[in-house]
Amino acid sequence: MIANIKQVEDKDFNIKRSAEDERKLSYKDHVCIGCGICAKTCPVEAIELGNIAAIVRTDANISKININEEKCVLCGMCSVGCPVDALDLTIDNVSVSELEMYPKYTSSATIDDETCIYCKACEVACPREAITVSRDLPDRSKLVSGEIEIDDETCVYCGICEELCPAEAIYVTKDPENPEIVVDTDACVYCLVCKRACPMDAIMAACRSCSYGEYDIDPADAVTTGNTFIDDELCVRCGWCEGVCPVDAAKVQKPFEGELLVDEEKCSTCGACIDICPCDVLSFPESTGFGQTSAKIARDQEYCISCGACANICPVEAIEVKRTAINYTPTKSKSWTDKLESLKS
Amino acid sequence: MELKVNQDNCLGCGVCVVACPVNVSISPEVEGGHGSKTEEVIMMVENGVIKLFSPEKCNKCGTCQVFCPTDAIWLE
Amino acid sequence: MPKHIISGLKYLATIELKKRGYTQQKIAQTLEIDRSTVSHYLNGRNLSWKSIEVAQTITQLIPKDFLMLVDTLLNDNEATRTLVNICKTKTFKTQIKESCIGCGLCVDLCIMKAIKLDDLQAQIDSNWCCGCQICTERCPTKSIIILEVKDDREH
Numbered sequence: 001m002i003a004n005i006k007q008v009e010d011k012d013f014n015i016k017r018s019a020e021d022e023r024k025l026s027y028k029d030h031v032c033i034g035c036g037i038c039a040k041t042c043p044v045e046a047i048e049l050g051n052i053a054a055i056v057r058t059d060a061n062i063s064k065i066n067i068n069e070e071k072c073v074l075c076g077m078c079s080v081g082c083p084v085d086a087l088d089l090t091i092d093n094v095s096v097s098e099l100e101m102y103p104k105y106t107s108s109a110t111i112d113d114e115t116c117i118y119c120k121a122c123e124v125a126c127p128r129e130a131i132t133v134s135r136d137l138p139d140r141s142k143l144v145s146g147e148i149e150i151d152d153e154t155c156v157y158c159g160i161c162e163e164l165c166p167a168e169a170i171y172v173t174k175d176p177e178n179p180e181i182v183v184d185t186d187a188c189v190y191c192l193v194c195k196r197a198c199p200m201d202a203i204m205a206a207c208r209s210c211s212y213g214e215y216d217i218d219p220a221d222a223v224t225t226g227n228t229f230i231d232d233e234l235c236v237r238c239g240w241c242e243g244v245c246p247v248d249a250a251k252v253q254k255p256f257e258g259e260l261l262v263d264e265e266k267c268s269t270c271g272a273c274i275d276i277c278p279c280d281v282l283s284f285p286e287s288t289g290f291g292q293t294s295a296k297i298a299r300d301q302e303y304c305i306s307c308g309a310c311a312n313i314c315p316v317e318a319i320e321v322k323r324t325a326i327n328y329t330p331t332k333s334k335s336w337t338d339k340l341e342s343l344k345s
Numbered sequence: 346m347e348l349k350v351n352q353d354n355c356l357g358c359g360v361c362v363v364a365c366p367v368n369v370s371i372s373p374e375v376e377g378g379h380g381s382k383t384e385e386v387i388m389m390v391e392n393g394v395i396k397l398f399s400p401e402k403c404n405k406c407g408t409c410q411v412f413c414p415t416d417a418i419w420l421e
Numbered sequence: 422m423p424k425h426i427i428s429g430l431k432y433l434a435t436i437e438l439k440k441r442g443y444t445q446q447k448i449a450q451t452l453e454i455d456r457s458t459v460s461h462y463l464n465g466r467n468l469s470w471k472s473i474e475v476a477q478t479i480t481q482l483i484p485k486d487f488l489m490l491v492d493t494l495l496n497d498n499e500a501t502r503t504l505v506n507i508c509k510t511k512t513f514k515t516q517i518k519e520s521c522i523g524c525g526l527c528v529d530l531c532i533m534k535a536i537k538l539d540d541l542q543a544q545i546d547s548n549w550c551c552g553c554q555i556c557t558e559r560c561p562t563k564s565i566i567i568l569e570v571k572d573d574r575e576h
Contacts, residue, residue: 002529019529043522044561051346051405054420058407060346073561075524091525101523101540268366268376270408315366315404333541334519335562 006069011061015069023074025089027065031233032086033278034064035307038078041339046071047078053272053313076102077339083107083255083307084236084278103331103340107237107255111228115249118226122241122250127280127303130234131241135226142221146190146207150181154202157181161194161203170194238279238303256343257325258306260299266318267296273310273319279303282310321345346420348387348403350395354417357393361409361418362386367402388418423494425469427504429476430491434507435462451503480508484552492532502533505551512570513552515545521564527556 005016011029016022034052046068055062067078076089076096080103089096096102111122111131118135157179159172169187173180195203230241241250260281274282274297285298308321323344331337362368362375365387372381381389384398388409395418410419431452438448445463449456462468479490487509492501523541535549536556543565545556550567557565 002526017526017529020525023525051420053404053406054346054410056407058410058420060420062346073522073524073526075522075561077522266370268369270364270366270406271411272366272406272408313406315406315408316370331541333521333523335522336541339522 004069004072004074006067011063013063013067015067015072015074017074021092023076023089023091024093025067025072025074025076025079025087027063027067028086028233029063031084032064033084033236033307033309034276034313035083035309036312037081037083037308037343038065038087041077041081041343043075043077043335043339044071044073046073049312052276052309053315056276056313057272077336080104080336081340081343083305085233101331101333103328103336105255106327106329107253109230109235109237109241109252110250111230111241111245112249112251113227115247116226116228117247117249118224118228119246121244121246122228125240125244126235127238127240128234128236128278130231130236132229132231133226134229135224137224138222140189141186143217144188144190145217146192146205147185148183148188148190148192148194149204149206150183151202151204152181154200155181156200156202158199160197160199164193164197166191166193236278236305236307238281238305240279240303243302253327254305255327256306256323257327258304258321258323258345260301260304260306260310261320261322262295262297262299263318263320264296266316267314268316268318269296270315272313272315273297276309276313278307278309279305346405348397348400348405348409348418349421350388350397350418352394352396352417354415355394356415356417357390357395358414359390359395360412360414361395362388362390364408364412366406366408367404371402425472426475426479427494428469429472429474430479430504430508431458432462432468432473433476433480434504435459437507439463451507453500476508480510484509484511485554488532488551488553498532502549505533506549509551511552513547513550514568514570515547515550516566516568517543517545518562518564518566520562521560522562524561526559526561527565530555530559 002019007014012027014024014026016024036049039047039049048066050062050064052064054060055064074089079087079089079096083105097104118133120133123131123133157172157174159174162170162172167187167189169184171182192205195205237252237254239252239254242252281300281304283298285294288294306321306323311319311321326340326343328340363378368386369376371386372383375381387399387402388395388397405420407420431454434452435448438451445456445459449459479487488505491505495501521542523538525538527543528536528538533549533551535546536543552567552569554567557567
């Protein structure tokens with residue numbers, strides 16, 4: 001008879017059914033954000049959400065979700081419903097996210113390398129550490145617009161220039177017998193601090209204008225090149241990168257649109273929602289002054305993906321996440337459309 | 346997962362009693378550091394040590410464990 | 422004995438295919454038997470009438486039992502499909518409800534290979550459906566309806 005086979009590896013697992021074609025549902029715990037959408041969408045109630053708060057806060061070695069392989073029919077609704085692709089159903093090794101008949105969230109996150117200036121603001125801001133920016137800086141010596149020269153006759157080897165040089169480009173040897181001063185032209189940035197400070201006026205400068213263009217800077221030499229990488233597995237399409245990007249190179253489309261509401265009366269500031277939020281949306285606000293209290297939980301709605309993990313985890317039901325729109329590619333199947341629409345609240 | 350206590354480790358400081366969001370919702374006066382007026386709460390300090398009264402009400406949020414200075418209360 | 426029942430079924434199938442206008446060669450190919458055997462069957466020779474009686478009884482069983490029995494006797498999925506489809510005495514009307522989620526469980530379960538998926542909806546080829554109802558029983562969303570249409574054949 002046809003039966004599902006479950007393979008468990010640490011906190012990950014997969015469930016397989018081989019017949020006409022091979023269906024395999026795989027779960028990756030480190031990707032899961034514990035939002036519980038899978039449990040809500042499963043048509044056969046095969047998915048159970050664990051005690052997410054305890055699992056996240058106590059480092060317990062337990063999977064965030066569990067799937068009963070005897071109930072699971074490998075339909076793939078959890079795979080399509082998962083906003084972070086922690087669950088993935090493959091049919092004959094092709095992910096349903098690549099099969100046209102299956103709906104798919106139209107969420108995405110991209111960084112345009114043409115526009116990017118490689119400032120790394122996104123890398124720092126990304127709450128999932130999903131972004132890597134690697135860059136090649138221009139050759140500093142090519143950006144220097146002049147050169148200094150020291151008149152050995154005038155120089156008294158006092159070392160003032162050496163002490164002041166911010167680029168550590170000047171070396172003075174104060175040997176009374178055989179004093180010496182050396183300039184490392186590759187390190188010198190032609191700031192002329194040495195020239196201004198020299199008590200003997202022993203430093204001469206050859207600048208752009210007096211060298212007839214020898215030190216003109218080619219703009220091409222001043223460009224920082226590089227590339228950016230977004231780890232799709234970790235990215236939750238929260239929009240932090242887009243929000244902090246100074247040149248609009250990062251573009252993010254979220255899977256859901258919605259609103260996050262906190263009931264100040266019920267909230268007891270336990271902080272579970274802050275710990276679970278995959279997008280660093282929630283935080284404890286700082287007091288604005290002595291004896292002044294602010295809202296119990298501060299929230300930065302701009303970066304909320306409306307996944308509902310905070311609402312699920314709250315032990316006193318103080319949080320409500322209202323989803324007003326679900327962005328997905330259309331499907332001909334009414335049952336699938338109904339299921340995705342049911343994520344609205 | 347289950348809520349567990351180790352009375353030998355407990356200092357009886359009562360931080361867990363106050364921090365527990367469920368305790369506060371059952372007996373709001375504990376938020377101010379006062380003892381609970383009812384035994385309906387999950388946990389309370391009795392005779393200087395923590396004691397579980399209604400552990401079945403625990404929502405497994407782990408807040409008590411986060412705050413306990415001596416690891417005397419935890420989820421397992 | 423199992424061999425005799427299969428022979429009986431193949432006899433019934435031979436008669437049925439002859440009625441449909443198949444040539445002896447085509448019948449032999451379809452049922453994977455010798456042409457001489459086909460000839461014997463059609464001339465009423467070398468037959469155990471008892472086996473035919475048993476075979477007839479089997480075709481009248483409820484469709485699931487008929488299918489499972491043939492499947493067990495033959496232990497060959499393709500041969501089972503062919504024989505059951507020829508010898509079945511009933512036709513079925515099939516309907517898939519919109520609640521179908523396209524999980525494909527029915528496709529995998531259908532011994533007759535009558536079901537395929539199209540745009541996340543199951544589609545049943547009623548020509549191949551033997552009415553066993555295995556799919557309707559196991560469908561997680563109870564989206565399959567299979568109804569018997571009429572008793573249109575007599576052996």
